[in-house]
Amino acid sequence: xxxxxxxxxxxxxxxxxxxxxxxxxxxxxxxxxxxxxxxxxxxxxxxxxxxxxxxxxxxxxxxxxxxxxxxxxxxxxxxxxxxxxxxxxxxxxxxxxxxxxxxxxxxxxxxxxxxxxxxxxxxxxxxxxxxxxxxxxxxxxxxxxxxxxxxxxxxxxxxxxxxxxxxxxxxxxxxxxxxxxxxxxxxxxxxxxxxxxxxxxxxxxxxxxxxxxxxxxxxxxxxxxxxxxxxxxxxxxxxxxxxxxxxxxxxxxxxxxxxxxxxxxxxxxxxxxxxxxxxxxxxxxxxxxxxxxxxxxxxxxxxxxxxxxxxxxxxxxx
Amino acid sequence: xxxxxxxxxxxxxxxxxxxxxxxxxxxxxxxxxxxxxxxxxxxxxxxxxxxxxxxxxxxxxxxxxxxxxxxxxxxxxxxxxxxxxxxxxxxxxxxxxxxxxxxxxxxxxxxxxxxxxxxxxxxxxxxxxxxxxxxxxxxxxxxxxxxxxxxxxxxxxxxxxxxxxxxxxxxxxxxxxxxxxxxxxxxxxxxxxxxxxxxxxxxxxxxxxxxxxxxxxxxxxxxxxxxxxxxxxxxxxxxxxxxxxxxxxxxxxxxxxxxxxxxxxxxxxxxxxxxxxxxxxxxxxxxxxxxxxxxxxxxxxxxxxxxxxxxxxxxxxx
Numbered sequence: 001x002x003x004x005x006x007x008x009x010x011x012x013x014x015x016x017x018x019x020x021x022x023x024x025x026x027x028x029x030x031x032x033x034x035x036x037x038x039x040x041x042x043x044x045x046x047x048x049x050x051x052x053x054x055x056x057x058x059x060x061x062x063x064x065x066x067x068x069x070x071x072x073x074x075x076x077x078x079x080x081x082x083x084x085x086x087x088x089x090x091x092x093x094x095x096x097x098x099x100x101x102x103x104x105x106x107x108x109x110x111x112x113x114x115x116x117x118x119x120x121x122x123x124x125x126x127x128x129x130x131x132x133x134x135x136x137x138x139x140x141x142x143x144x145x146x147x148x149x150x151x152x153x154x155x156x157x158x159x160x161x162x163x164x165x166x167x168x169x170x171x172x173x174x175x176x177x178x179x180x181x182x183x184x185x186x187x188x189x190x191x192x193x194x195x196x197x198x199x200x201x202x203x204x205x206x207x208x209x210x211x212x213x214x215x216x217x218x219x220x221x222x223x224x225x226x227x228x229x230x231x232x233x234x235x236x237x238x239x240x241x242x243x244x245x246x247x248x249x250x251x252x253x254x255x256x257x258x259x260x261x262x263x264x265x266x267x268x269x270x271x272x273x274x275x276x277x278x279x280x281x282x283x284x285x286x287x288x289x290x291x292x293x294x295x296x297x298x299x300x301x302x303x304x305x306x307x308x309x310x311x312x313x314x315x316x317x318x
Numbered sequence: 319x320x321x322x323x324x325x326x327x328x329x330x331x332x333x334x335x336x337x338x339x340x341x342x343x344x345x346x347x348x349x350x351x352x353x354x355x356x357x358x359x360x361x362x363x364x365x366x367x368x369x370x371x372x373x374x375x376x377x378x379x380x381x382x383x384x385x386x387x388x389x390x391x392x393x394x395x396x397x398x399x400x401x402x403x404x405x406x407x408x409x410x411x412x413x414x415x416x417x418x419x420x421x422x423x424x425x426x427x428x429x430x431x432x433x434x435x436x437x438x439x440x441x442x443x444x445x446x447x448x449x450x451x452x453x454x455x456x457x458x459x460x461x462x463x464x465x466x467x468x469x470x471x472x473x474x475x476x477x478x479x480x481x482x483x484x485x486x487x488x489x490x491x492x493x494x495x496x497x498x499x500x501x502x503x504x505x506x507x508x509x510x511x512x513x514x515x516x517x518x519x520x521x522x523x524x525x526x527x528x529x530x531x532x533x534x535x536x537x538x539x540x541x542x543x544x545x546x547x548x549x550x551x552x553x554x555x556x557x558x559x560x561x562x563x564x565x566x567x568x569x570x571x572x573x574x575x576x577x578x579x580x581x582x583x584x585x586x587x588x589x590x591x592x593x594x595x596x597x598x599x600x601x602x603x604x605x606x607x608x609x610x611x612x613x614x615x616x617x618x619x620x621x622x623x624x625x626x627x628x629x630x631x632x633x634x635x636x
Contacts, residue, residue, distance in 0.1 A: 037510075042461075043457070044457070044459070045457050046443050047456070079509070083508070089509050091481045095440060096458050100440045102440070103440065103443075116434070117420075120417040122414060126369050126418075127421075129367050129369060138364040141359075141362070142361065146363075150363065162414050162417075166406055190355055192414035
């Protein structure tokens with residue numbers, strides 16, 4: 001039973017996991033969907049009520065019925081390295097690849113449908129609430145008056161994009177930013193704006209969930225830190241990430257979130273306030289983990305490898 | 319409790335359903351997501367573990383918690399009629415709208431996640447097999463030799479796109495076409511190709527599923543029909559659509575398909591062979607029904623209106 005990894009050629013994070021899979025003698029096939037029709041081939045047959053398909057890449061041939069798990073890491077755009085790429089060919093190749101893989105019965109980390117849904121922040125916030133995670137008061141609006149009233153009730157706000165990275169080439173992360181007290185909200189009418197009560201945090205928390213294993217890391221905020229540095233991705237980094245215990249209430253809520261979202265992997269970001277409460281900020285279903293593993297020594301790559309290698313019944317959604 | 323219809327301004331099929339909703343005095347709000355930030359506004363607040371949002375359009379204000387159902391008909395591209403449209407604004411508006419609607423608890427026809435998955439034909443074929451529907455032998459391949467061997471076993475083939483309509487402006491339907499006996503399959507290497515055993519059909523079947531109601535229509539093939547006219551959408555139309563009984567085995571299988579696909583609406587196309595077997599060709603989750611209703615007199619619009627108007631608990635996936 002083979003593990004299929006969908007990713008580009010240069011992916012050191014995938015390499016970290018492959019090392020562990022190799023050590024366990026688990027067969028691994030690595031495919032970049034960009035190579036379809038130019039290096040990689042795919043062929044599937046439906047007949048007499050059954051289905052089987054073969055994938056070949058890098059000189060390896062694998063039957064889809066022989067896949068135990070598919071790890072969707074950083075796959076390229078399907079068929080984008082074809083001799084004559086086009087949006088039509090990409091769509092045909094994407095549906096052929098993911099449509100046939102979806103019929104394979106393999107377990108997914110993460111299933112593309114679950115991944116797509118899990119990226120939507122307004123949906124994340126509601127699911128976090130329903131799962132029992134504390135969510136800072138948040139407004140998503142195109143109505144300037146609603147923004148003004150919200151700012152009157154919650155004077156200390158941050159603003160962040162609804163949808164994440166800006167889709168320029170290359171995509172650009174938009175930092176979460178503090179809202180000035182005298183902010184003019186008129187421009188809210190021109191695009192949905194996400195305003196959130198700023199958590200006066202004493203630490204950033206990254207909780208990496210791999211199947212049933214939860215690995216939390218904590219990065220303390222120095223006492224003299226600039227309160228305008230609200231986004232950990234862009235803050236000056238003087239304190240290290242350190243492994244942390246997951247409070248029992250958070251553990252149950254995170255498990256409920258993952259179950260409802262049908263995610264096998266999730267990187268949760270929390271802000272820890274002065275009373276020790278972990279406030280949910282977001283869950284990135286493809287969040288990087290290499291920097292956490294390096295700083296904390298937590299065995300994230302090995303845990304992912306063990307999840308991928310585990311024989312087992314297909315999960316819901318596969 | 320209001321029914322929200324997401325569609326463009328000119329949609330006579332939606333009008334047919336609205337007539338029935340109006341007759342039942344069910345409040346209806348019609349929104350084209352293209353109008354967001356230019357005519358339509360949206361505002362949602364997450365606080366103290368709960369969520370509520372308001373949508374305004376056409377002078378109407380509706381609370382998302384007051385929605386009983388959302389009908390996704392022919393929605394425009396979000397914010398595409400904004401003063402300064404951009405792909406970034408579209409993404410922000412799409413996530414704000416669909417992300418917040420997804421947290422509303424309303425029933426969906428169809429949920430966007432289920433709809434997206436249900437469009438993928440390789441996935442449809444596998445689900446049809448698993449649901450117990452007969453599927454004509456099908457090959458999806460980028461391997462010329464696989465195509466040649468399949469054609470040797472099934473000499474009478476049709477070819478069709480994997481992904482449906484070609485994405486030109488306006489999108490163009492690609493007809494299903496018969497494969498000539500001496501076809502050269504070399505070009506299969508340049509893009510995934512879907513080959514399917516041609517069903518020697520005596521009738522086309524369109525089965526429209528609305529919730530638990532299945533309405534089948536049958537269009538007989540004239541004895542002197544051109545056997546190269548395999549695609550009912552492009553064939554000359556000398557015989558009318560007539561209401562037909564759904565065979566019990568098909569009924570159970572179609573219900574299993576809809577349940578697994580989490581679809582409230584589906585338009586199934588079958589080919590009926592000379593022995594009366596209905597062969598599954600596809601299930602279009604947004605298939606048109608106006609022409610069937612007009613020719614057969616089947617109350618499809620009224621059934622949709624009744625489904626949308628029904629009070630009831632949220633379904634899975636909402």
